[in-house]
Amino acid sequence: MGFFKKKDKDKPPHIEIDIQKEIKKAEKEEKALWIKCSSCHELIYRKEVERNLDVCPKCQYHFPYSVQNRINLIFDKGTFVELYRGIEPVDFLKFKDTKSYKVRLQETRESLNRNDAVVCGQGKIKGIDALAAIFDFEFMGGSLGSVVGEKITRLLEEGAGKGIPVIVFCASGGARMQEGILSLMQMSKVSGAIYKLKSQRIPYITVLTDPTLGGVSASIAMLGDIIIGEPKAMIGFAGPRVIKETIKEELPAGFQRSEYLVEHGMIDMIVPRKEIKQKIHQLLSLITT
Numbered sequence: 001m002g003f004f005k006k007k008d009k010d011k012p013p014h015i016e017i018d019i020q021k022e023i024k025k026a027e028k029e030e031k032a033l034w035i036k037c038s039s040c041h042e043l044i045y046r047k048e049v050e051r052n053l054d055v056c057p058k059c060q061y062h063f064p065y066s067v068q069n070r071i072n073l074i075f076d077k078g079t080f081v082e083l084y085r086g087i088e089p090v091d092f093l094k095f096k097d098t099k100s101y102k103v104r105l106q107e108t109r110e111s112l113n114r115n116d117a118v119v120c121g122q123g124k125i126k127g128i129d130a131l132a133a134i135f136d137f138e139f140m141g142g143s144l145g146s147v148v149g150e151k152i153t154r155l156l157e158e159g160a161g162k163g164i165p166v167i168v169f170c171a172s173g174g175a176r177m178q179e180g181i182l183s184l185m186q187m188s189k190v191s192g193a194i195y196k197l198k199s200q201r202i203p204y205i206t207v208l209t210d211p212t213l214g215g216v217s218a219s220i221a222m223l224g225d226i227i228i229g230e231p232k233a234m235i236g237f238a239g240p241r242v243i244k245e246t247i248k249e250e251l252p253a254g255f256q257r258s259e260y261l262v263e264h265g266m267i268d269m270i271v272p273r274k275e276i277k278q279k280i281h282q283l284l285s286l287i288t289t
Contacts, residue, residue, distance in 0.1 A: 037061055038210075039232055053273045062210060062230040062273055067119045067136045070169060074132070074277050080123035084154055088115045089147045093180055101178040108139055116147040117172070120155045122164070126281040128288065131159045135171040135209075135216075142172035144215050145179045149186025152220065156193035156204075165203040165284055170221045174214015187219035194223050203287050205280065208235050208258070208267065226283055227267040228276070229258030235267070 035046045039061035049056065053073070054063040065073075071080050095101040109115060117139035122131050133152045135142040152168065159166040175183040197204055206224030208217075210233035218237055221227070229235060236243075236256040244251055254260045261267045271279045 035063075038063070055273055059232075060272070061232045064137050064171060064210065065273065066138075067114075067134050070134050071119075071121075071123075073273070074280070075123035075125060075130075076127070080121050080132075082119060082121040083158070084120050084151045085115065087147050087151055089145055089179075091178075092146075092182055093178070095178040095180070097178075104140065104178070112136065112139055114139060116145065116151070117142045118148045118151055120151045122158075125277060125284065128281060128284045129164050130280075130284065131155050131164050131166045133166075133168045135169060137171040137173075137211075140176065141174075142170075142216070143174065143176035143183070144172060144186050144220075145176035145183050146186060148176075149183075149189050152190050153193045156190070156197050159202055159204075160193075160197045160200055163200070163202055165205065165288060166197060167205045167207065167280065168220055168224075169207045169209060170212040170216055171209045172212060172214065172216035174216060184215060187215050191219050191223060194220075198225065203284065205283065207271075207276065207280075208233055210234050211239075213237065213239060222266075225287075226269075228279070229261060229267045229270050230276075231258060231270055231272055233258045235261055 033046055034043050035049055036043055037056040037059060040056060040059035042056070042058050044056060044058065049063065054065050054069070055061070056063070089105055091100070091102045091105070093101070114136060117136050118133050119136065120131070120133045122129065124130070133155050135148075156166055158164070175187070177183070194204055203226075204224055205226045205228065206221050208221050208227065208229045210230060212221050212233065212235045214237060217235060221235070234240075234256055235258060238246075240251055240256050243255075252260065258267065258270050262270050269279075
């Protein structure tokens with residue numbers, strides 16, 4: 001018998017660990033457990049916020065709420081049916097900034113499984129039929145483009161034709177710059193459809209969430225028969241920073257927040273998210289009977 005060298009394949013495998021990578025991974029997982037409030041700037045346990053309908057338990061700031069969560073919150077279970085799902089945006093202007101509009105649309109549509117920034121449908125709110133449009137801020141900032149305008153116009157026309165109330169949940173940075181004048185045209189298009197609905201004395205209710213700005217605030221949002229704001233929502237045409245830099249003056253405390261607007265008679269009421277279904281049902285019960 002003689003000595004022999006053990007083959008390399010019999011050695012235990014050598015595992016290399018990238019310490020920095022593991023630290024970054026752990027930090028990312030830790031951050032995912034916590035969320036910073038945009039209003040009070042406190043760090044809050046994410047699950048606690050989610051259990052509270054995405055409302056800060058410390059200051060009651062209402063975080064942006066997903067379309068599906070809002071549908072589940074507002075409509076009776078199993079009653080909501082989406083409308084006009086197949087309408088898709090077109091890159092009319094061949095617009096390009098750091099990316100082409102076509103690429104931006106494709107990436108956003110694939111990530112959200114949605115064709116554009118609004119979901120329209122019909123359902124029941126405690127037994128009362130209602131049509132609703134719900135903006136998705138994750139889709140290019142909830143911007144108002146040709147598809148958003150077309151879908152909301154069709155919804156309003158459907159409400160006028162069937163005699164069913166229409167509710168719009170707004171969350172938008174304004175008109176979609178990639179569509180230029182075509183996006184701005186949607187303001188007058190939708191406003192005309194709102195006028196037709198109102199002329200038949202069919203209720204049109206808007207719920208303004210954080211943020212509701214630009215062309216959406218100047219048309220869809222502020223034309224409601226009843227205008228409801230979520231607590232601490234930013235509502236206005238231009239943002240406060242732009243206004244401050246333009247007029248070179250300090251703005252009042254809470255300027256362009258729901259509380260400031262209701263105090264100055266620009267919106268009708270502020271309703272917390274957990275009470276919104278009951279409040280809309282109460283309003284519909286009063287004005288549809």
